[in-house]
Amino acid sequence: MKPFTYLRADDAAGAIAAGGGDGARFLAGGTTLIDLMRLEVMTPSALVDVTRLPLAAIEEHGDAVRIGAMARNTDVAYHPLIARRYPLLAEAILAGASAQVRNMATVGGNLLQRTRCPYFRDLGSPCNKRTPGAGCSALDGYTRSHAILGGSEHCIATHPSDLCVALVALDAVVHTRHGDRERAIPIGELHTLPGDHPEIEHVLEPGELITGVELPASRFAARSRYLKVRDREAFAFALASAAVGLDLDGDTIRAARVALGGVATRPWRAAGAEDALVGQPATSATYARAAAAALDGAVPRRDNAFKVELARRTIVRALELAAGGS
Numbered sequence: 001m002k003p004f005t006y007l008r009a010d011d012a013a014g015a016i017a018a019g020g021g022d023g024a025r026f027l028a029g030g031t032t033l034i035d036l037m038r039l040e041v042m043t044p045s046a047l048v049d050v051t052r053l054p055l056a057a058i059e060e061h062g063d064a065v066r067i068g069a070m071a072r073n074t075d076v077a078y079h080p081l082i083a084r085r086y087p088l089l090a091e092a093i094l095a096g097a098s099a100q101v102r103n104m105a106t107v108g109g110n111l112l113q114r115t116r117c118p119y120f121r122d123l124g125s126p127c128n129k130r131t132p133g134a135g136c137s138a139l140d141g142y143t144r145s146h147a148i149l150g151g152s153e154h155c156i157a158t159h160p161s162d163l164c165v166a167l168v169a170l171d172a173v174v175h176t177r178h179g180d181r182e183r184a185i186p187i188g189e190l191h192t193l194p195g196d197h198p199e200i201e202h203v204l205e206p207g208e209l210i211t212g213v214e215l216p217a218s219r220f221a222a223r224s225r226y227l228k229v230r231d232r233e234a235f236a237f238a239l240a241s242a243a244v245g246l247d248l249d250g251d252t253i254r255a256a257r258v259a260l261g262g263v264a265t266r267p268w269r270a271a272g273a274e275d276a277l278v279g280q281p282a283t284s285a286t287y288a289r290a291a292a293a294a295l296d297g298a299v300p301r302r303d304n305a306f307k308v309e310l311a312r313r314t315i316v317r318a319l320e321l322a323a324g325g326s
C-alpha cells in the first residue's frame, strides 16, 4: 500500500475542507477503499475519516424517510421503518456481501463503491477506468461478469451495488454538501454512463460529501421484491438482479417500478418495462413483455450473452413474487 496521511473529521465542514484537498478521499467503512488501496488501484495521498460525523440517523421527515450517509448497511436493513415501509431496500442490502461487510459498510460508501471488473482490479491489465486512454481489456477479454446495458467502446464494467438498484426503483434522492452548498440529486442522476470517460463514475465534485439519502413515500411497500441471481449465496455479486414494485387496482397494474443490477454499467432503471406494465393485467404474459422491453438495446458479448435471458427471467420471477404480496 502506498503511504498516505490519515485525518479524522469531527464535523462536516472540517471533512469537506480536508476532503477537497488534492489526492484526498473520504474514508467510511473502508470495505471498498482499503481493499483497492491494498491492490494499489486507488492511491489517495490522504484519507479523511468521516465515520464520526453525526450522520447515522434513520428517521421520518414528513412522509419521507431520511437515512444518514454514515448509517451502516446492517442498521438500515434491520431498521423497523425500512422493514415496514421499504422492504425492497432491506432485501437488497441483505442480498449483498456478508454480515461482517454489511456491519462495516455505510450507505454513503455503498453509493460510491467501485466496479468489481477483474481488469480494473488488476494493475497488469490496461483499463480506461483506472488509467484514462489505456484501453479496455474487457472488450476482447473474458466478459462473463460484464455489462450488456449502458456500455461504451471504452468500458463495459458493471456497477456492483445491490442497494443502489433498490434506491433507483424507490426514486431516492441523494443529499450532499460541498462548502456552503447543499445539493439534492435524484439517484438516477448520480451515476454516469462510461461513454468516452469511464474514469468519471458520478456527478460529485472532489470533496463533496454525501450526507444522506431520502426515500419518498412509496406505494409499493406491500408488493415489492429484490431478486438477485449469483454464483453462490454469499460473497457474490449479481449476475442479474431486479428490484420491482407493483401497485395493483384489482388485477390491473396501476403503477410499476423495475430496476436492474448486475447487467449494466450503472444501476439501471428500466422505464420501458414500467411502461409495458402500467394499465395491463398482472399476469406472467404481461411480465414477459415487460422483461423483453427492459432488455431492448442490450449488447451481449461472447461470454455474457446468457445474461439477456437470465435478466428477463429474473424480472418475470421478481414480478410474480411481488404480485403475490407480502
Ligand SMILES: Cc1cc2nc3c(=O)[nH]c(=O)nc-3n(C[C@H](O)[C@H](O)[C@H](O)COP(=O)(O)OP(=O)(O)OC[C@H]3O[C@@H](n4cnc5c(N)ncnc54)[C@H](O)[C@@H]3O)c2cc1C
Pocket (backbone or CB within 6 Å): 025, 026, 027, 028, 029, 030, 031, 032, 033, 034, 035, 050, 069, 070, 095, 096, 097, 098, 101, 104, 105, 106, 107, 108, 109, 110, 111, 112, 113, 160, 161, 162, 163, 208, 209, 210, 211, 235, 236, 237, 238
Ligand atoms: C467481500 C465483499 C463482498 C461484497 N459483496 C457485495 C455485494 O454482493 N453487493 C453489494 O452491493 N456490495 C458488496 N460489497 C461492497 C460493499 O457493499 C461496499 O464495499 C461498501 O458498501 C462500501 O461502503 P464503505 O462504507 O465501506 O465505503 P468505503 O470503502 O469507505 O468508501 C467507498 C468510496 O466511497 C467514498 N465515500 C464514502 N463515504 C462517502 C461520503 N459520505 N461522501 C462521499 N464519498 C464517500 C470513499 O471516498 C470511497 O471512494 C462487497 C464488499 C466486499 C469486500
